[in-house]
Amino acid sequence: MIDQIRGQKMLIGGKWVGSDEIIEVRDPQDNSLIDTVPAASTEDMLQCIEEAKEGAKIAASMPVHERIRIINAAADYIEENKEKYAFIISKEGSKTIREAQKEAARCIQTLRISAEEARRINGETIPFDQMPGSENRVGYYYRFPIGIIAAITPFNDPLNLVAHKVGPAIASGNAIIVKPATVTPLSALLLAEAFSYAGLPPKVLSVITGHGREIGDILVIHPAIRMISFTGGLKAGEDIVRKAGLKKISMELGSNSPVIVLEDADLEDAVESSVSGAFWAAGQNCLGVQRIYIQESIYETFQKAFISRTEQYCVGDKQSNLTDMGPLITEKEAIRVEKLVQEAIEKGALLLTGGQRNGAFYSPTVLTNVPENCKIAKEEIFGPVVLLYPVADLEEAIEKSNNVDYGLQAGIFTKNLEKAHKAIAQLDVGGIMINDSSDYRIDAMPFGGVKKSGLGREGIKFALQEMTEPKVVCFKLN
Structure with a gap:
């Protein structure tokens, strides 16, 4: 239970930091104050991206067995504290406690699936001799992480939808910066707490809290960001597409x-x-x-x-x-x-x-x-x-x-x-x-829509494909 206002900190490059400016997190049921989080500045976001550049190198060099261990350890931590997670989901958002308990359970499953899929990022051999003149060539392709992923997440599933971006990002060897919904940031910070407990190397994961008008454009536009994974409204999604530039985009924009x-x-x-x-x-x-x-x-x-x-x-x-x-x-x-x-x-x-x-x-x-x-x-x-x-x-x-x-x-x-x-x-x-x-x-199925419902697919295996790129290797033999 929340006994007093503690003033949460955000996670930037492995460090828990505060800010002079804060955002109040209120319970929509009675508008009571739950807690506060930092209102990140432009400088905070720029620092976050700089830290993530180093984090991307660290993440890419992590062996697969270590990625699996860390993700499973984070899932274990949430399972051991699932009532706390469910309470925060319900307290800061709209869900009843029963709905929140189901979300916490799904988050655990999302992370465990991510750990399993980390071992299945496979490539294939390529028969180069299918082309005349290439009889002396052999090779293959493998998939490599793209670098830094920006995750912008909504209020309605404040834990599991963050896990749907963080889990596959870490499983595939990327760094990730999460910007959670301003009204429900506490669940995302709790997810970061689980990964810190699990021993995730600093700088691989950041969760930065703040107003979109202050830090959103920097995260979207910055050239170091190689992919944006966004879940939210259509207008915001269209705005991101106009601003993002040359980077991968995955979007789930709702439906009717x-x-x-x-x-x-x-x-x-x-x-x-x-x-x-x-x-x-x-x-x-x-x-x-x-x-x-x-x-x-x-x-x-x-x-x-x-x-x-x-x-x-x-x-x-x-x-x-x-x-x-x-x-x-x-x-x-x-x-x-x-x-x-x-x-x-x-x-x-x-x-x-x-x-x-x-x-x-x-x-x-x-x-x-x-x-x-x-x-x-x-x-x-x-x-x-x-x-x-x-x-x-x-x-x-x-x-x-x-x-x-x-x-x-x-x-x-x-x-x-x-x-x-x-x-x-x-x-x-x-x-x-x-x-x-x-x-x-x-959480294992491909999830996404057509028309204005979005671009690409989530679901762990399918998110991993979006978060990696194929590299072709060809040997010319004498």
């Missing part, structure tokens, strides 16, 4: 995820999965269920069951094991969601349940009859709001599912394999879950 429910579906399962997928972490979830397309013959039945289950959702104290959903990350975000819902209602949408705000809390909300010209129908809500639509058949559901600028994941509920495969082939998304909501992911 659809779920299709056909008349042969297991309705009880479809309702339960979709309610959880819509309101997990107060809907602040890039995979969250936002649009549900239900075949007309079962629409009324589904709607009634969905509303009933939604109204059973317990909203309240994050630290209670009885609570299903806590507040949004700030009252400002709750007001934003409130305005989106109100705009839809003014344009003809019907409010079926919810629609109430109390500070940073916004009740689980269900809308139907939402016009296509509403922002809430086309953009990512990132709040506890879901839209229900009746459709005639699978073809209409697919057409409407694809009619947005995003394409991260989708779900479909059906017992018909032919229809499932049709959805797999025609839905324009990076992943499709059959008989599950869009809100399903394991």
Whole structure:
């Protein structure tokens, strides 16, 4: 438990340092002060990058067995202190304690997968004699680390999404600088604590806290940074692309995820999965269920069951094991969601349940009859709001599912394999879950989207590919 305000320090080049300028970290539930972190300056970021240059050399020279040992030791540390990690995740963010415990457990798994994949960064032999005149040449390629990676992470998974960048970066022999979300920096600092305990060499990992307007551009633009791994909003992602210059970019930019429910579906399962997928972490979830397309013959039945289950959702104290959903990350975000819902209602949408705000809390909300010209129908809500639509058949559901600028994941509920495969082939998304909501992911799978949902793929094995480059070696034999 947090007994008093200690004033956390940030990790720069292996040293825990403070600053005269601070940022207050507040609990969104009651706006109480949890702790403070340094507000890094331009000079702090420049120093961080200089330290990382040396860190990149150290990381590249680390043998694979040592990378594996360190990552597993960090995972062990988190496992031994998992209640502390879960408490901080829940305290500084939106998640209930039960949701936070699951995130802490996933972080441990993410790191263990990273340790395993460190031993699988393989190359291949190349048959150079496939080209006439090259009969006396043999060779291969291997993968080498790219150098310094900048990781910019969001508030909604403040521990595991940081681990998804740090784990593979260290596994692949890179240095990494993490800039966590300003509102949830404590979990990222706790991850750094685990790696310090595990014996990670100084300068390989830095976690620098501060305002994006002060330090963000330096991190993005600096030529020493060879890759940017960003998870966040579309506008911020587009801004990074414009500024970054010639470097690798991996981005997950959210979505407006659809779920299709056909008349042969297991309705009880479809309702339960979709309610959880819509309101997990107060809907602040890039995979969250936002649009549900239900075949007309079962629409009324589904709607009634969905509303009933939604109204059973317990909203309240994050630290209670009885609570299903806590507040949004700030009252400002709750007001934003409130305005989106109100705009839809003014344009003809019907409010079926919810629609109430109390500070940073916004009740689980269900809308139907939402016009296509509403922002809430086309953009990512990132709040506890879901839209229900009746459709005639699978073809209409697919057409409407694809009619947005995003394409991260989708779900479909059906017992018909032919229809499932049709959805797999025609839905324009990076992943499709059959008989599950869009809100399903394991940390080993390739994760990312198409259209404006992002660039590249996360998931440890796939992140490792992004964080390394192939080098070709050819011997000419006499």
